[in-house]
Structures are given as structure tokens and as C-alpha cells.
Amino acid sequence: MPEYKGMKQAVRASEEDLRKIHMIPVPDDQKADEALKYLDEMRKKFRSFVTAMESCVKCGLCAENCHTYLGTRDPNNIPAGRADLVRKIYRRYFTPEGRWFGKLVGAEDISLDVIEEWYTYFYQCNECRRCAVVCPFGLDTCEVTMVMRQILHWLGMVPKLHAHVGHAMELTGNHTGLPKPGLVDTLEFLSEEIKDEFGVDVPFPVDKPDSDILYIPSSADFLLNPYTLMGAAMFFHYIGANWTIPSTMAEAGNFGLLFDQQATQRGNVMRLLDAAEKLGVKKIVWGECGHGWRAAKMYIPTLADRPVRWPITHLHDETSYYVQTGQLKLDPGKNNRPVTLHDPCNYGRACGLAENLRITLNACVPDFREMTLNREKNFCCGGGSAILFDDPEMYQLRIKFSQKKADQVRETGVGNNGDGVLCAPCSICKAQLYPMVEEHKLGVEVKGLIDLLGRALVWN
């Protein structure tokens, strides 16, 4: 368990790991100077960061509205407190008041200790943006976290998990590191599963030229959430779509958003555009992945180095359209269990995807119960921004971060008989919630939304 002066930290990438994502780590004795240089660059670039640094009044409203603070009661996990970790440096070096009256405004000289604090606490932020929704001024601590993770990346301080994913993506085009034969094998297996369980022949076209639709699944669906991938295939097959999965980009996620919004994130965007161009598709449909959907919907327009010729929509913007227009025959009775919905943060607060989830879900299940505080006001699952660290100390933190979510699920009562369903249409939410529903003994099974739709389809 890595620890720095009492602060528990995520295992970080070794020098070798960093080289694989093309980063040269900065030696400790140069980190402070380099960090200031990078901070100066970022503050001149990101207005959202500057306004967050200069307009916070420390009213503390965000404290009780952040699940990481509610779970840990660590003041550095109060959004305003988290931003203070860099605000004190920002003030000291980049504002007149901090230079001349440092003590009064809480300014502090930079040091290695401060940088280690950054690494600790900016990787305890879920980037869920609930603080931005509740803040009277809309100050977005997620923007602060993103800027700081970028700086940490440039300093060579990245969690091993994130660095590994970045490398796997570059090698194979997906996070799990599955090469094309592995993808095809898995899909063949899933096709057989569909045949066995639902009695229909459903193909999984891979790299099929001249397809109309490019479907981008989360690679976690190949191994962890097979019913999500099966549900999507059944949906596309059911409506008679000419669709395909690109083997070079079988990944809805984009970890660039989470640690390196420049080279890494842009690289993944270009990979997608290459695949779409090569396969001659007409529309790109995104699978169940929260941060990935935000990265696709909101960031591709500003990151793509070429004109984007294809409309990009989310799977559930499409399913809800076909549900709403009465074009799917669904039998909710096939999902005859109480269901509640966890709104993935990136859908509800960043992508405007909340009502459509409900349209689809209500058509697929007979007993849907809303959580109290939902849609853009929902609380994060505690795994947001992929802080899904497995080592024991960090795992304990994940349990604390998911406490609020557990309370919310319990309140709905769907797990009272032990047969509830917690619908969480996001791969990171699923990865976090699979173990967390056990830790908190919630009596629910975690499922994707398209899983439920696939099951509810009525075949001729």
C-alpha cells in the first residue's frame, strides 16, 4: 500500500509503465519547478479553471453535497477544499494578493508535499460534477481535477490502472487488451449464449464493410457485462440494422478524459474517426459507458483534427426513440423484478441523457422505482473517473465513496426481498457497483439498461 506522510495513495505507474504511454517522469527535485510551469500554462488556457480558482467564496455548500466528503469526512474531499489544494499555490504564484498577503488569503509555497497531496486527492475525486450542479456560481471542481490530473500526468504521476489502460488502448484499441481474434471468439460465444437463452440467431458483425451503423461497445462488456453486449446485438438485429463493431476501436471509454486530455484523449478520437472512415458507416452509436459518452459527445468536436462526418448518438437515445414511436414489441413481464435506476453522472450532468433512459426502462420493466435525488441531482456510485483501485486501502475508500449510493438504493426498497435490480447503464458504475452491492448488502443485482431491453424483446 503506497502511502506518503500518512496519505493513502493509489499505486502509481512505474517508470517503465510511463515510458509505455510516452511519458518521461520528472525527478522529485525538479517536480516543484515543473509543476509551476505546467500550472501557469493551464491557467492561461482553461477559463473554467481560472474562474474556479478566483470566484469561490468558500460558502461550504458543496461539502454536504459531495459523496466523497459524506463518506470520508476528510476536509480535503470537500470540493472547495480539494480545489484549495491547488488554489493556495495558484494564489501564491499567480495573484497579486497571494504574492503580497499570502498568509491572509491562505497562500502557500509549492513543495513536494503539496504535489503528493495533489496526487492523493485529485485521484479521490470522481469527477462527477455534482458540485458544479449545486454551486451557486456553477463552479466545476471536475475542471480543477482534470487540469490537475493533466499536470500530474506531465510530472509522471499517474495511477498504474490508468497508465495500463492507456497502453492497452494504444496496442489493441480496447482497454482489456483483447486482440481481434479474442474479440471475435468472445462474440461467437455470446452469439451462442443468445441462441441458448433466447432462442434466436443473432450475429455480431465485426469490421463489416459498408455498414450503416458503427456500434462502439465498452470493452468491459466482452468480459464483465456480457448481457450488455448481447442486449445491444439483439436490439440491432431486431430492428434489422446493418451494423458492425470495429475491432480497432472496440472501446467506448476514453481514459484520456481522466488523466491526459491532450495526447491520449486525442489519439483515441482519431482512432475512432479512422475506423468510421474505413468501414464507410453513416452513423456512430455509443454503448453503455458514462465517461466515454461524455468524451465522445462533448469532446470529439473540440478534439478531432479532421471534420467529423458522422452523427454520433447514444444507444439509449436510439432505443428510447424506437420505444417512444412504438416500433419495438416489448414484454416487461420478462423482467419481473423491482428495478431502480442509477443515473450515471456523465449522462445526467454532462450529456443530457436522463429522460430517455426512463422511457426505455419503463417499457422494459413492470416495477420501476425512482431513487430520491435522481437525474442531474443523483449521487455518484463512487467509482467515477475510474478510481476503481483494488488494493485494500483504496478499496476501503471505494466502500466509503459508495455509502451515499447504498443509502439511496436502500431507500427505494427494491432489494427488500433480495431480488431487486439496480440498473446502471455505465461500465465504470457496473465495475464499482458489482462489489459494492455486496459490501453494503443491498439485495440487488447490477444490470445495464440494454440488458433489460434485450431480455424484454418479443421475437416473432
Added chain:
Amino acid sequence: MTFFIGQVLPYVTVVIFTLGILYRLWRWAMARIVHNITLSPFPQSNAQVAGIYAGEIVLFRNVFLFDKGLWIGAWPMHVALGSVIGGHVVGIYFLGKQFTYIGLSEHLSEQMSALLGTVFGLIMFAGLLYLLYRRLAIDSVRKISVPGDYLHLLLLLGIVSVGNFMRLFPAYGLEYGPAREYITGLVTLHPVPIPDNPLFIIHFLLVQVLLIVFPFSKLMHLFGMFANRWIMNRVYLDPAPGLPGVDLSKGVPVVRAVSEGGVTSAGV
């Protein structure tokens, strides 16, 4: 000393206040809106965007929704602050006779002016005291506070206390007339000596300190709110749903048999 406070410092204050704010706004404007980070649900028209701004500015909607304990102090304090500033301007300009324009007699107007000034002054005092108490009493708020956060409150409390004292004990107060004469002198660049009233001089000096500090402090949240909401709340229109090559107008297609295997995989 009173010459400096009354006839020199005000000009220094105005210059620092104005240039300071311009400097800060310039810094914000130099940085870009790099990515589209608008918050959803997305406003569908600029009227809806204006609605968000209005709700936050007029009612402190978010504060009310997510922290009523803060709203009880913050909203009345800010409303009173706005009223007091407005009251100073019209009260001094019209010598307290501003309400004659809505049909009151001159005497009644002056009384009304005094009454409103007193009430809002007291509300503001109570609000500030409550916010100070809150900052000390709530663990999470205390822990993120720095000395400057308390000093702002104390400075405002000082200004309001002196103002209220002059209002409540007119023997120590200042009539509108001499105040207007003095301010007119400042504005027309022919400064006259500041009225010889120690409380007024203290009140006026503290306000100048506040204005000098303003551009270099969190008081910039007045502008920060607009600068930040300009980034966070903007119109976003989603692309139309509907998949190419899919036609369900004649009903769901009969499930087609798949000739061999489940996977088509060109180019393996």
C-alpha cells in the same frame, strides 16, 4: 488626515477598483472555453439560459435547493446589501424625497427612506453575523476558511455597524444634504472637505478599504458568477435520433436466419 481620506483617497480607490476589476476580467477573458462543458439538462433556448441566470441571481435558487441553512443568511443579506447600495444612491441624490415620485408627501418620503434604510441595515447586520457564526460553527465550512474569509465578514460588519449606529442615533448621524454636497464635489472633481463627523469618516474609510480590496478578493464572485455561468449554462441541441437503414414502418422485420455461425468477421 481627513484631507487625505476625504479628498485624495477616494480617487485612488476608484482607480484601483476599476483597473483592478478590469485586470481580473482581462485575465479570465484571456483563458479560453476549451471544451463544451455545459451542464445538462441542456437549455434549449437563450430564454431558458436567461431563466437559469435569473433564478440564481434573484432567488439564489441553488442555495435554496441544496442548503437552506445557508440561504436563510445569504439571500436576505444580499437583498439587503443591494437595497442599501441603491438606497444610498437615490437617498443621497434625492435627499430622501425619492418616494414623492410614487405619491408620498416629502415628509413621509423621508420617513420611508429612513425606515427602509434602518430595516435593510439591520437585516444585513443580522445576515452577516449569521454567516460569521456559520463559518465558525459548521465544521466543514470552518475547515476550508482562511483568515481572509473572516476579515471580509468583519469588514462588512464594521461598515454596517457604523452605518446602523448613525441611522439609529441620528444625533451621531449625517443629514442627506451635507453628504450630497460632499459626494457632488468628488464626482465633479472639485472635492470639498469631508463632513466633520467621525462616524461618517470611519464609515466612508471602511467602504474605501472594501473597494480597494474588492478586485483582489473573493468579492469578485459578483463577476465570477456571470463569467462561470457563461461557460456552464448554454444552449445545446441534440442530433436527431433514428438509425440509417432501419425501416420499421411495415412492422418489425421477421427474424432472419443466420446461415452459419453467429459472427461475421470480414478480413480475419
